[in-house]
Amino acid sequence: MNDIVVSEFVDQWAVDDLARDYSVHYDPKLVDNLEELARLASDSPAIIVRNRTQVRGAVLAAMKNLKVIGRLGVGLDNIDMDECARRGIQVFPATGANTVSVAEYVIAAIFVGLRDVWKANDAVLAGKWPRNDLMLGEAMGKRLGLVGFGGIARAVATRAKALAMEIVAYDPMLKPDDPAWAQYGVARVADIDTLCASSDVVSLHVPLTPQTRNLLDAKRLAAMKPTALVINTARGGIIDEAALAAALKSGALGGALLDVFDQEPLKAGSVLEGVPRLWLTPHIAGVTAEGNVRVSSVTVANVRGALQKLGIKGSK
Numbered sequence: 001m002n003d004i005v006v007s008e009f010v011d012q013w014a015v016d017d018l019a020r021d022y023s024v025h026y027d028p029k030l031v032d033n034l035e036e037l038a039r040l041a042s043d044s045p046a047i048i049v050r051n052r053t054q055v056r057g058a059v060l061a062a063m064k065n066l067k068v069i070g071r072l073g074v075g076l077d078n079i080d081m082d083e084c085a086r087r088g089i090q091v092f093p094a095t096g097a098n099t100v101s102v103a104e105y106v107i108a109a110i111f112v113g114l115r116d117v118w119k120a121n122d123a124v125l126a127g128k129w130p131r132n133d134l135m136l137g138e139a140m141g142k143r144l145g146l147v148g149f150g151g152i153a154r155a156v157a158t159r160a161k162a163l164a165m166e167i168v169a170y171d172p173m174l175k176p177d178d179p180a181w182a183q184y185g186v187a188r189v190a191d192i193d194t195l196c197a198s199s200d201v202v203s204l205h206v207p208l209t210p211q212t213r214n215l216l217d218a219k220r221l222a223a224m225k226p227t228a229l230v231i232n233t234a235r236g237g238i239i240d241e242a243a244l245a246a247a248l249k250s251g252a253l254g255g256a257l258l259d260v261f262d263q264e265p266l267k268a269g270s271v272l273e274g275v276p277r278l279w280l281t282p283h284i285a286g287v288t289a290e291g292n293v294r295v296s297s298v299t300v301a302n303v304r305g306a307l308q309k310l311g312i313k314g315s316k
Contacts, residue, residue, distance in 0.1 A: 145199030
């Protein structure tokens with residue numbers, strides 16, 4: 001019997017730490033073999049996953065003894081939370097552990113998107129000198145619209161404020177008089193349509209739910225400034241990717257930086273292939289060397305603590 005099955009990458013020291021007390025089966029390839037994952041974890045009281053492992057349907061049903069899920073990250077859209085609640089399965093995201101990593105990525109994305117300096121590399125090496133083509137924008141004075149105002153968005157706001165950006169934000173979960181708005185330098189609490197239409201940079205910080213799917217659709221993208229920059233480090237599916245591709249191809253939008261996608265990994269022939277002014281990274285905004293240590297530490301502590309509270313001892 002495996003006490004804990006880990007289906008995606010985690011630091012080896014974290015596996016070794018859990019293995020002091022529990023029988024741990026660690027195989028990061030299990031994310032692509034859910035049938036084998038279900039078999040290995042059929043009697044396990046705990047599993048640890050990242051964002052790609054789909055803990056739902058037949059996979060979740062096969063885990064008859066499951067009591068604890070450790071999530072190496074914060075998004076929970078890959079886990080059937082309703083079924084977990086029905087069965088009394090505790091789910092522990094690594095809340096806050098990768099906040100700095102994502103916030104720094106967003107700030108870097110702002111600089112990359114506004115300056116677009118990387119496109120000059122080949123020209124400079126070829127002896128050209130395209131200075132006038134790169135006379136682009138500064139962050140200072142630009143309006144940053146934050147869609148969602150949880151922990152990561154607040155960390156972004158703190159850093160953007162230091163760059164003298166104007167911060168506007170939208171979050172229907174927060175009351176207009178919530179002290180967090182002023183605490184983190186939000187100049188204006190806006191509805192989402194006003195935010196999209198008036199911002200120079202729009203950064204997404206909401207979970208993927210039925211309400212947020214295609215939140216940035218063709219209509220909202222069309223209403224944005226033609227120079228505007230869109231950044232998505234939240235979840236794929238929040239932006240209508242086909243509409244985004246069309247907006248960038250037509251010049252109706254200034255640029256976009258996507259770290260997350262509706263389907264991960266992207267398949268060849270994606271609607272995003274060959275799109276100008278588009279930068280793509282493979283869901284790594286929250287993955288830094290330092291952030292991964294924090295995420296692993298929090299997850300190990302969460303899983304061990306939950307198992308101990310449940311009185312579940314290791315089978316070793």
